[in-house]
Amino acid sequence: MKKFKRKAMKLTLFLTGAAAVFLFLLWACQKHYDPVPQFPKAGASSIALSADKSSVVLAAADADKTALAFTWSDPKFPTKLAAVKFTLLVAKSGSNFSNPTRFEFTGELTGALTAVQLNGLALKYAPLGDSAVLDMKMIASLSNNNQPVASNTIQITITPYSDFELLPKTATLECTSSNANEKAVKFSWPKGAFDGFDGAITYQLQYARAGTNFAWPVKSDVADTTKSYTFSEINEIALNHGITASIAGEMEFRVMATNELGAIQITNVSVLSITPYAAFILTPASAALTCLPTNANEQAVAFEWEGAFRGYRGAVAYQFQYAKAGTNFATPVRLDIDAGSKSFTFSEMNVIALSHDIAASTRGDVEFRAVATNEQGTVQTTNVAVLSITPYAAFILTPISAALTCLPT
Template sequence: MKNIFKLLLLATGMLIMYSSCKKVDPLPFYANGAAPVLTSSATTIAPTANDSSKVVVTFSWTNPKYATDSATQKFILEIDSAGRNFAKETVSIVSGQPGISFTGQQLNNILANFGFAAGKAFSFDIRVTSSYGNNNEQLKSNVIKVTITSYLVPLKLTPSSSSSLVLLVSNATSKAVSFNWKSSPYGANIINYAIQLDTVGGNFTSPQLIKYGSSLTSDFTVTDLNSAAIAAGAIGGSTKNVEFRVVSYLGTNYDNPLVYSDPVVINITTFTPIPENFYIVGDATALGWNNDAGLSPTQQFTRLDAVSYGIIVNLTAGKGYVFVPVAGNWDHKFGGTSATGGTLLADNAVPGSNTPSPATSGTYQIVVNFQTGTYTVTPYAGAVPANLYIVGDATALAWNNTPGLAPKQQFTRLDAVSYGIIVNLTAGNGYVFVPVAGNWDHKFGGTSGTGGALLADGAVPGSNTPAPATTGLYKIIVNFQTNTYTVTPYTGVAVPDNLYIVGDATAGAWSNPVPTPSQQFTQTDNATFELTVPLTGSGAYLFLPLNGNWDHKFGGTSVTGGALLADNAVPGSNTPGPTVAGNYKIVVNFIRNTYTVTKQ
């Protein structure tokens, strides 16, 4: 066994001696290369948008003569603004090729991403660095100078139609016209778009601007286009050529415009925007120039249809008036130059002498049409009663025509020519309207249970106005300008028998029941309650239909008034009280569903 071990040890030693004596081949030696020489196919480059996909410049360099196959060589092309010593360079990497080409768009993107303004020439330093594929033996070329001008992609605005547009208020929410355009990119920058519009001749000096972000389409509704055209200088109810253009902006602030499209011109007939309400004020009227909330209801127009307001009013000869959309506010006004009607003018276009009243004092019907932008003033032979009541066996008081009709069966004056009431009617019976409670000298009515032509005195059927076929709660509207009445089922909040105020804005705080009569409203007609009460200048309050009961409540969200809310719709914080202590007149109207709070 010992001998075998010795033989193995001897063999291993001889093998080691043999290996140590074998000569290794020398490592390969690569000679130094030569710095490449860079050239350009052009030293001044000014591509246009049409060159976006075309090669506009090629940079070439000589072979650096490395000791490896050229396919394994690496080249880095560096471009930077002249004089920055390549501190903010942009690079392009090329493998195994002695050059690189750029399209107009590629070159434009490089300039844009540097943050350079488009359309201007800038000088650039350019060089190439060569190396082996593993980045060893880097050699830098000469630096060449090239002047490059960037470009912007033009915009073209395309309308769905360039035909003339007649904007109708009856189509207010419909689409009037749409536009589209292609993108106008500038490098990796964020580009937003907007449409500008102006009347022809305005030259876009103060255009209307509608912003669309990065979207490439635009839809104008009738209302939006009408408002924009008027804001641009078109007069409501007139026909005007309006021009549109799309503008691209650098960034999101719309303060750095880049590209403007050529304008698109469309002939547009506008309508005067219709206000929510309309009033007459002036020394030709009963209230003189007292423009306050008192204009409602006797000097408030009634809405005749989708485009018109009307009023019947006494006018004094030799004086003037204007129309206002908000009682107590002079921000906007309407009027004209003729005593008999004509073009409806707005704001500063209204004569300083105001709209002249007719030559003869009397009762007149005024109709204002916002579609045509006109008003008419014509003599009116009839008269609107100062009050209106309902009486008949279809009502709670039957045919007891006494002063006791007020206030439960007294209509609410809605405007200068309209009255409204919410009342229970019993099927199979009848009723009439009377202008004076307790007096049968005059009456009004009709032949239909649902409404129709308003008849007067002897024209009212002897059987009176028929109640609806089903007993229930109904809303009746009587309009003396259109000489019509309507009777419709009423499903809203029922008019309470009484109304009270409770809350820490009042003297009684949140104690319920509240002190009466100091915190109990007075019913002035079928749907209206009024109360003048001291409020603390802090806190909140509610209206209650039953004193001492929290089952139902009414209120709102505004200090000065607004929409009347009921039960769970009332804010949890209740109706906010005024910030200044004092006496306030509160009017709650259940047919209008409003409340007003006015400091006395």
């Protein structure tokens, strides 16, 4: 009996030990995690934002300088300030911060924006380029954007600047046939328009006759911030705007920029003094004609001209004129012509000479020119061609003589 009890006790101890080992192994196989840290929320329900001024008038000369400084209070997050992110939101006043611009600061309770940054904001939120009234507020958060805390909203008025300048401001150009293909002028606006604006901008170069206030400018879209012209192109511009060949006249140039919001900026006006050469030429420039009854129906002269308003896309009307030499075309004969040429027979030249008081068999000069007028009323005139004409007597009484014998019968 004692022997049986002893065996039963050993079995109990064995089973108890086995169970203990099993439970230990089961516990050891389970994964254990540290508890998730629970940060207390920020001690402040809001932060205070202030600026060193409520109105800023910007200047291009100060573009890279601090124009507006901010301070804000500590949100008292249970972490180091270096781990706190501050985001300044800027939007058009009254927009409830729709489509805001963001500026980020980290680990600081002060910040600033430069003049060029504020200029970009003003141009973005005030499309007409006027003073912009902007709302600003600061959002404090942990680096992962958790636990955001907003500041009060402050209102800042910003008057933007324009650093949009066209160079050269003036130039004197003398155009000749020998320098026609050379570069006459290179316009540039190196700083561009809308300084600080990060959207799309298009440029258009415009020019007009000086004194017209760009009422009817010629417009040319430009992809870059430069535009060059040869002397030939400048010559055409001058002649097409009524500047007389060999006489200096002024043309005005400017650049207009338009951003994607529809805002417009215009440069200063550049004034070019241009002396063009005669590109609208009448040939022949001179000729000597002797008119006879025997060549009456033959061609005496064929006038030709080209070059009026070269590059102009509108309608151009031509008129051929002639007058007695020395009268300065005071009362010319005018012929409207569709083509760029006009021919005369010897018979027609004979009539022209006689009708301008050149006596038969006597040489005299008649002047001819072509006049072009575009649809804007600008006039171009060719050189004067001088023809020396000897007419014949076309008004003849016959018989020239006769012998008559008169009788009573």
